[in-house]
Amino acid sequence: VTVTQVESPPPPAPGDASPGTHWLERLDGVLAPIITVLLAFLISGVVVYMTTRDLGDTLETYRAIFRGSGLSWFFELGSHDIGVPFSDASVWFPWNTDDIASLAAANLQQTLILWTALVLVGLAVAFAFRCGLFNIGGQGQYLAGTTAAILVATELPDLVDLPRALLIVASILAGMLAGALVAGIAGFLKGTVGAHEVITTIMLNWIVIWVASYLFGIGGPFQTGESDALPSSADVPEKAKLPVFWGDPLLQGLHIGLFVALVSLVVYAFLLNRTTLGYEVRAVGFNPDAARYGGISVARNYFLAMAISGVFAGLAGSLDALGWQFRLDVTQIQGSTIGFTGIAVALLGRNTAVGVGLAALLFAALETGTASRNLDPEIFPPDLASSLAIIIQGLVVLFVGAQFVILLLLRRARTRAAGATST
Amino acid sequence: VRRLGNRLPHGWRAVAWIGVLVGVAAALSALPPVTIRSPVVPVVIGLFAFTIGLGSWIRGERRIGGYAMAAGVIGILIGYLATRSSVGNLETVVVWGALFGAALRYATPLLFASLGGLFSERSGVVNIGLEGMMLTGAFFAIWGADVAGHWALGLLIGILAGGAFGLLHAFFSVTLRADQIVGGTAINLIALGLTTYLFIKIYGDEGTPTGISAIPNVSIGFFDEIPGIGGFLDDVFGDLNLMIWAGFVLVLAVWVVVFKTPIGLRIRSVGEHPRAADTVGINVYATRYGAVTLSGMLAAAGGAYLSLGFVETFDQNMTAGRGFIALAALIFGSWRPFGAAAACLLFGFSSALAAALQTYSTSASTLFEAMPYALTLVAVAGVIGRSIPPAAVGKPYVKQ
Numbered sequence: 041v042t043v044t045q046v047e048s049p050p051p052p053a054p055g056d057a058s059p060g061t062h063w064l065e066r067l068d069g070v071l072a073p074i075i076t077v078l079l080a081f082l083i084s085g086v087v088v089y090m091t092t093r094d095l096g097d098t099l100e101t102y103r104a105i106f107r108g109s110g111l112s113w114f115f116e117l118g119s120h121d122i123g124v125p126f127s128d129a130s131v132w133f134p135w136n137t138d139d140i141a142s143l144a145a146a147n148l149q150q151t152l153i154l155w156t157a158l159v160l161v162g163l164a165v166a167f168a169f170r171c172g173l174f175n176i177g178g179q180g181q182y183l184a185g186t187t188a189a190i191l192v193a194t195e196l197p198d199l200v201d202l203p204r205a206l207l208i209v210a211s212i213l214a215g216m217l218a219g220a221l222v223a224g225i226a227g228f229l230k231g232t233v234g235a236h237e238v239i240t241t242i243m244l245n246w247i248v249i250w251v252a253s254y255l256f257g258i259g260g261p262f263q264t265g266e267s268d269a270l271p272s273s274a275d276v277p278e279k280a281k282l283p284v285f286w287g288d289p290l291l292q293g294l295h296i297g298l299f300v301a302l303v304s305l306v307v308y309a310f311l312l313n314r315t316t317l318g319y320e321v322r323a324v325g326f327n328p329d330a331a332r333y334g335g336i337s338v339a340r341n342y343f344l345a346m347a348i349s350g351v352f353a354g355l356a357g358s359l360d361a362l363g364w365q366f367r368l369d370v371t372q373i374q375g376s377t378i379g380f381t382g383i384a385v386a387l388l389g390r391n392t393a394v395g396v397g398l399a400a401l402l403f404a405a406l407e408t409g410t411a412s413r414n415l416d417p418e419i420f421p422p423d424l425a426s427s428l429a430i431i432i433q434g435l436v437v438l439f440v441g442a443q444f445v446i447l448l449l450l451r452r453a454r455t456r457a458a459g460a461t462s463t
Numbered sequence: 464v465r466r467l468g469n470r471l472p473h474g475w476r477a478v479a480w481i482g483v484l485v486g487v488a489a490a491l492s493a494l495p496p497v498t499i500r501s502p503v504v505p506v507v508i509g510l511f512a513f514t515i516g517l518g519s520w521i522r523g524e525r526r527i528g529g530y531a532m533a534a535g536v537i538g539i540l541i542g543y544l545a546t547r548s549s550v551g552n553l554e555t556v557v558v559w560g561a562l563f564g565a566a567l568r569y570a571t572p573l574l575f576a577s578l579g580g581l582f583s584e585r586s587g588v589v590n591i592g593l594e595g596m597m598l599t600g601a602f603f604a605i606w607g608a609d610v611a612g613h614w615a616l617g618l619l620i621g622i623l624a625g626g627a628f629g630l631l632h633a634f635f636s637v638t639l640r641a642d643q644i645v646g647g648t649a650i651n652l653i654a655l656g657l658t659t660y661l662f663i664k665i666y667g668d669e670g671t672p673t674g675i676s677a678i679p680n681v682s683i684g685f686f687d688e689i690p691g692i693g694g695f696l697d698d699v700f701g702d703l704n705l706m707i708w709a710g711f712v713l714v715l716a717v718w719v720v721v722f723k724t725p726i727g728l729r730i731r732s733v734g735e736h737p738r739a740a741d742t743v744g745i746n747v748y749a750t751r752y753g754a755v756t757l758s759g760m761l762a763a764a765g766g767a768y769l770s771l772g773f774v775e776t777f778d779q780n781m782t783a784g785r786g787f788i789a790l791a792a793l794i795f796g797s798w799r800p801f802g803a804a805a806a807c808l809l810f811g812f813s814s815a816l817a818a819a820l821q822t823y824s825t826s827a828s829t830l831f832e833a834m835p836y837a838l839t840l841v842a843v844a845g846v847i848g849r850s851i852p853p854a855a856v857g858k859p860y861v862k863q
Contacts, residue, residue, distance in 0.1 A: 087660065091664065174642075174644050176591075176644070176648070225840075229843070229844050233844055235843040235844055236843070236852070238589075238591065238644055239790075239791075239794060239839070239843050240840060240843060240844075242591070242787055242790070242791075243791060243836040243837070243839050243840040243843075244836075244840065245787075246784055246787060246788075246833065246836040247833045247836045247837055247840070249784075249833075250829060250830060250832045250833035250836075251830065251833060253829050253832075254826050254827075254829045254830040254833075257825070257826060257829050258825045258826065258829075259824055259825040259826035260826045260829070261826070263826075374783065375780070377652070377655070380648060380651070380652060383645075383648055384652075387645060421663075423663050424660055424663055424664060427655075427656045427657075427659035427660035427663065428656065428660060429656070430652055430653075430655055430656030430659070431652075431653055431656035431657055431660065432656075433652050433656070434649045434650070434651070434652030434653030434654075434655075434656055435649070435653065437645060437648055437649035437652060438635060438641075438645075438646065438649035438650075438653065440645065441635060441639075441641035441642050441645035441646050441649060442635055442639040442641040444640075444641075445639050445641075
């Protein structure tokens with residue numbers, strides 16, 4: 041046996057988004073996630089089939105989840121009332137403009153609210169990935185953001201009388217700062233003493249969870265819930281709530297955080313691809329030793345990458361606090377898994393801005409579509425469906441982890457096809 | 464005897480350990496049964512411990528010296544707080560027998576999962592899926608006991624289910640060379656979704672039925688007859704669950720297997736330098752498969768104790784982060800069986816204390832739950848002695 045000192049090929053580094061030379065190879069980057077998702081839905085279909093014992097019902101379940109997600113709103117082709125006063129003028133339109141009456145519109149608003157948060161948590165994971173760091177702490181950073189935003193939004197009006205915009209901005213900034221602080225600890229420890237970020241972020245997650253439980257739990261300093269059965273924070277005052285631009289504000293309409301998420305996607309892409317900071321972060325992500333040799337401070341970039349990640353997650357938390365949840369209770373603190381969905385989003389989106397946006401839409405639709413108030417209980421029990429959504433998420437993460445196998449199979453199939461045509 | 468003597472700490476290390484003990488004494492001086500009511504006594508003893516720790520720290524015994532300094536400071540804090548509290552409260556909270564008994568109950572699920580993680584990580588595979596594997600074990604054990612009618616079968620089914628998840632993790636991280644942390648995250652999600660799904664599907668809103676055959680407790684009567692500390696021993700060890708005793712045996716067994724047998728040597732070498740291990744004919748893949756599957760089984764056993772031995776019901780996401788505490792204990796214990804066991808006991812004791820502290824304040828006891836995580840964060844940050852993982856952990860191996 042000859043032993044050669046060959047470096048093992050790098051693991052399918054999630055941050056590896058190097059553009060392939062051939063357009064077919066670039067296509068793989070799109071195909072692999074699609075295959076991954078199809079595979080996950082297929083296997084989950086087995087679970088649904090075992091519940092419903094009928095193939096037609098299985099398909100019907102997926103269709104109901106799709107309807108529940110509100111994405112069907114885009115497919116309501118036909119003539120719709122365009123709302124011209126004193127007339128019933130209707131025009132052919134690809135979606136239902138009469139959105140007050142449309143259930144699909146209400147569902148879509150919820151999907152997009154969730155999309156906002158998932159994009160940002162996904163970016164939090166993705167940004168760290170590009171620096172070669174695995175940020176499992178999205179959960180804690182998100183929660184730190186929610187906590188800080190709620191504390192500022194509920195406590196600050198007692199101290200100073202701020203105009204609405206200023207109060208909202210102050211709350212959001214507090215959330216971003218809290219997220220950056222929590223993530224920054226992990227980045228700092230990684231940079232200075234080399235403590236593995238996976239371990240530190242997991243520990244920080246639970247520290248934040250218990251500190252938040254302490255703050256808003258029974259007997260906690262900021263607990264103001266009516267009963268001890270469900271202790272929670274005080275409600276965010278009306279003037280600190282984010283303005284709603286689509287739908288009924290009383291029925292969870294879509295808040296302006298959506299635009300913050302869109303801008304964040306652009307900022308993410310710009311920051312990584314068009315700035316010195318982004319260049320350094322990616323250089324460290326590709327090869328920290330080479331980056332150090334090239335004069336880049338690895339420790340500084342670890343800290344900055346984590347802190348920026350934390351800003352994204354903290355932003356997600358504060359937008360949810362001010363635009364959607366309006367309060368924080370203990371079951372929510374301990375039961376949320378949004379940070380882990382963020383990992384799924386970043387992995388499936390291959391850490392690119394466009395990918396994260398699309399992956400977040402998939403998971404937001406999945407989660408909204410299986411929520412108990414959206415899914416038709418006649419077709420599939422909603423309490424089962426939300427666990428089904430978690431299974432699908434898990435399967436996606438599992439297959440994304442092994443995505444290079446899918447890529448390998450694709451490549452092999454292509455070379456075989458090429459060989460067949462050349463002979 | 465001489466070899467044993469060599470193994471005992473000596474020199475400044477021994478001094479530092481004495482400092483740790485003095486620090487503990489500072490706290491104990493103000494607690495029952497001694498209950499000195501003047502804050503001066505614990506402060507003086509604590510300062511003495513700190514001085515010893517500082518002395519040995521300067522002389523080069525950084526790790527244990529650091530422990531001694533920490534023990535001194537914490538001893539002063541606890542001692543001072545105790546003198547501020549009423550004697551009545553102290554005597555309801557600090558019942559040593561009950562506290563240690565509860566600590567063992569809380570520590571056991573962590574211990575099984577932690578030792579499971581030890582096998583996996585020692586073989587070079589990161590396992591953050593411990594949480595999911597525990598949860599799987601917890602559900603399938605109680606389901607198995609319900610269906611099969613006997614706790615032993617339930618335990619077996621739970622362990623097998625955890626093993627299946629271990630096998631899945633091994634397949635993705637060893638054969639497919641997927642990122643191990645991604646795989647572990649996936650396992651946590653799938654296990655959470657699957658157990659919740661099955662739990663609702665099978666048991667609906669009513670929850671698991673009462674009267675399921677549970678893992679029995681072992682009653683030992685003779686402790687009472689020992690003079691002096693008999694009552695204390697009876698409180699702690701008199702009526703422990705079978706799985707707790709199994710846990711004691713397991714620690715010893717894992718230590719023997721990992722450090723005293725060829726199998727253990729193989730596991731460790733595969734985790735430190737797989738290429739070298741491969742060169743001398745060790746099957747790296749098979750070793751890792753075995754270790755990761757075993758880790759799933761052990762974690763599931765911990766979950767099974769939780770559902771089938773401790774609370775005797777199952778609830779959605781009932782492990783609630785215990786898998787992560789087990790991982791923390793493994794790191795805190797520097798990937799060693801006795802170290803991990805000690806860390807589990809410490810974390811178990813902190814849980815027991817958190818429960819007891821509710822006498823004072825519910826919110827303080829909630830905050831106390833964060834302690835294991837904070838301690839581990841401090842440990843990996845290297846403030847008092849770094850924890851260093853196996854060299855090849857997290858890296859997939861490609862056979863040449």
